[in-house]
Amino acid sequence: MSTLPRALTLPAQPAAAQAARRAARRRARQERSTAWAFIGPSVVVILGLSVVPVVWSLLLSFRADDLVTPGRWVGLDNYRALAQDPTFRTAVGNTLLYAALYVPLSLVGGLALALALNRRIRLIGLYRTLVFIPFVVSATAQGVLFSFILDPEFGVANALLHQLGISAQGFLADPDQALYLLVLISLWSGVGFCVVVYLAALQDVPPELVEAARIDGAGRAQVLRHVTLPALTPVTVFLLLWQLITSLQVFDLIYVTTKGGPLGSTTVIVYFVWQQAFQMFTAGYGAASAYVLAVALLVAGGALRVVRRRQGRTDGGVR
Amino acid sequence: MRARRARRMSAWHLVLAPLALCFALPFVWLLLSSVMTNAEINRFPPALWPKGVDLGGYRYVLGNAMFPRWFANSLIVASVAVVSNLLLGSLGGYAFARMRFAGSRLLLGLMLATMVVPFQLTMIPTFLVMKWFGLIDTLGALILPSLVTPFAVFLFRQFFLALPREMEEAAWIDGCSRLRVLFSIVMPLARPALATVAVLTFLSTWNDLSWPLIAINHDTQYTLQLGLTTFQGQHHTKWSAVMAGNVITVVPVLVAFLLAQKTFIQSLTSSGLKG
Numbered sequence: 324m325s326t327l328p329r330a331l332t333l334p335a336q337p338a339a340a341q342a343a344r345r346a347a348r349r350r351a352r353q354e355r356s357t358a359w360a361f362i363g364p365s366v367v368v369i370l371g372l373s374v375v376p377v378v379w380s381l382l383l384s385f386r387a388d389d390l391v392t393p394g395r396w397v398g399l400d401n402y403r404a405l406a407q408d409p410t411f412r413t414a415v416g417n418t419l420l421y422a423a424l425y426v427p428l429s430l431v432g433g434l435a436l437a438l439a440l441n442r443r444i445r446l447i448g449l450y451r452t453l454v455f456i457p458f459v460v461s462a463t464a465q466g467v468l469f470s471f472i473l474d475p476e477f478g479v480a481n482a483l484l485h486q487l488g489i490s491a492q493g494f495l496a497d498p499d500q501a502l503y504l505l506v507l508i509s510l511w512s513g514v515g516f517c518v519v520v521y522l523a524a525l526q527d528v529p530p531e532l533v534e535a536a537r538i539d540g541a542g543r544a545q546v547l548r549h550v551t552l553p554a555l556t557p558v559t560v561f562l563l564l565w566q567l568i569t570s571l572q573v574f575d576l577i578y579v580t581t582k583g584g585p586l587g588s589t590t591v592i593v594y595f596v597w598q599q600a601f602q603m604f605t606a607g608y609g610a611a612s613a614y615v616l617a618v619a620l621l622v623a624g625g626a627l628r629v630v631r632r633r634q635g636r637t638d639g640g641v642r
Numbered sequence: 643m644r645a646r647r648a649r650r651m652s653a654w655h656l657v658l659a660p661l662a663l664c665f666a667l668p669f670v671w672l673l674l675s676s677v678m679t680n681a682e683i684n685r686f687p688p689a690l691w692p693k694g695v696d697l698g699g700y701r702y703v704l705g706n707a708m709f710p711r712w713f714a715n716s717l718i719v720a721s722v723a724v725v726s727n728l729l730l731g732s733l734g735g736y737a738f739a740r741m742r743f744a745g746s747r748l749l750l751g752l753m754l755a756t757m758v759v760p761f762q763l764t765m766i767p768t769f770l771v772m773k774w775f776g777l778i779d780t781l782g783a784l785i786l787p788s789l790v791t792p793f794a795v796f797l798f799r800q801f802f803l804a805l806p807r808e809m810e811e812a813a814w815i816d817g818c819s820r821l822r823v824l825f826s827i828v829m830p831l832a833r834p835a836l837a838t839v840a841v842l843t844f845l846s847t848w849n850d851l852s853w854p855l856i857a858i859n860h861d862t863q864y865t866l867q868l869g870l871t872t873f874q875g876q877h878h879t880k881w882s883a884v885m886a887g888n889v890i891t892v893v894p895v896l897v898a899f900l901l902a903q904k905t906f907i908q909s910l911t912s913s914g915l916k917g
Contacts, residue, residue, distance in 0.1 A: 354742070354820075355744070357737075357741065357819075357820050357821075358737040358742075358743040358746070359743065361733040361734060361741070361820070362733070362734045362737045362738065364730050364733070364734075364789070364790065365730050365733070365753070365792075365795050366749060368730075368786070368787070368789050369753055369756055369790060369792050369795070370752060370753070371771075372764065372768055372771065372786075372787050373756035373759050373764055374752070374756065375767065375771070376764035376765075376766075376767035376768050376771070377759055377763060377764060379766075379767035380763050380764065380766060380767050383766060383767065390766075390769070390770065436661070439654065439658060439661075442652070444652040444654055444655070445651075445652075446655070446658075446659075447658075449662070450658045450659070450661075450662040452903065453662040453663075453665045453666045454661070454665050455907065456665065456666075456669070456899065457665055457669075458910075459845060459896070459899045459906065460895060460896070461848070461850075461851065461891065461892075461895070462851065463849070463868075463871050463891070464867075464888050464891050464892045466871070467870055467871065467874050467884060467885075467888050468668055468671075468672050468885075468888055469668070470874070471675065471881055471884065471885065472668060472671060474881075476686065477683055477684055477686070477688055477881060478688075479671060479675075479688060481687075482686070482687035482688050482690070485686075485687050486687070511664075511665065511668070515665075516910065519907050519911050520911050523911045568760075572760055572761070572762065574762075574852050575851040575852055575867075578851065578852075578871070579851070579874075592762075593762050593852075596762050596765075597762075597765075597852070597855075597856075600765070600766050601856055606766050609766060613760075613763045613765075613766070614763065616760065616762055616763075617759070617760050617763045620758075620760055621758070624758065
């Protein structure tokens, strides 16, 4: 370029700028197509298998459909029938009872265990591992294992009770015990998650704060109540929401152990949805009940978020 | 201080040891009963300790039942899901973190919104979609919906956003393609994100029961979880075989967990807290 006479290079400059602009535009276009190539598969899979089904489910819930023959439009009939269906009402009641027991117990138990495990003594790593291990095991394996342990005839639980002189129990075959035992099994496997989350959060409680409270004469219980617990509030809210959502969606454990029985005493909402859609082939009715559950989950999540935000605001105001 | 701690036993052991034992005992019983004879189990009260190691349950499960097949099916589904979540999740996450294109915010928002949609709401239409694709009763029906999750995309995006841009920009200006920048510069730094996505994808696909239960009818296509629960239903007097099958279902997860305990716990705690 430098060897060319001036007169020749000068008029070329605007063209060069234009070329640069064109190159930039080409690059942006290229960037856009690269970006779409990058996200394309994810968009197709994620949106295709969630947005489409969400809308489809809603349409299905207004129809009578058996998944095989063409269905017909029935408007709000499915929802009206749900409101009067005693099985559905039982399922809602069972789910709420399960959640009302499992959520607070797993939080309180998790916090207590985390506080107990939050010290440096020998074997503490082993203790923590043992408490957490049931969490990574599938609900199916848990269910199969506990239906064996709690088997009225051949189970080890009744054998132990026998040695203690207590008469044999029905356990999962007893409508008065089954749901409570399922809560216990879920606690055995689920509390470990609360423990590790609380343990991680306990490491973040500022030690200066605890020390300052100690110097001011606070006892252990007071430190726990006025320093540690308030510092754990965000984690507690998260766990509350998480465990609530998990417990409202419980299915695998129930399918494996009781199949909703005995006498419908462990039929929960998801089990009801599954049964309606894939056993009774009343998919429209199943979709309607799934929508009721989804709305309940959204409301629960939304309410908690509002509470959390309001809490954050008042905390800020006090400070 | 340290010497004293080592010498004196903490009183907390009296609380913690029995508690930890409560969590461990069901597994101990699982192992013990899997090596018992059916005669030892099927009497009242059952034996609490096996007389010897009887591998009849394992022989039955590995020989007569389809456990090896189910194990392979589970392994195929879980490994394809892990690899594809790492690949598609990082590609998508990188595009959302670093590249500008029209509609990216809207798309990201939509993807995040799908994370709160419960599975029960989508399961019936997803079944119909899979039926339309002709995938029902094949492993494809299990693989396709788990190819990539919004969680993987979002986790990678968050991780990439926290990385410094300078090196990437230098490489890009030197004429490296985005793909090369991602794979030769960004990915080696993304080990923690890769581990988290791999662990959570493996756990959720290996442990899932509800979707295989809906999508699979034929026993050659069962996953371990589905096979185990069906097997239990059909053989409720062969408890030692059922427990042997249960051990086979649980062991891969336990081994993976014990090998990478720190990664597992970090993944599981961070996953929720960031969401």
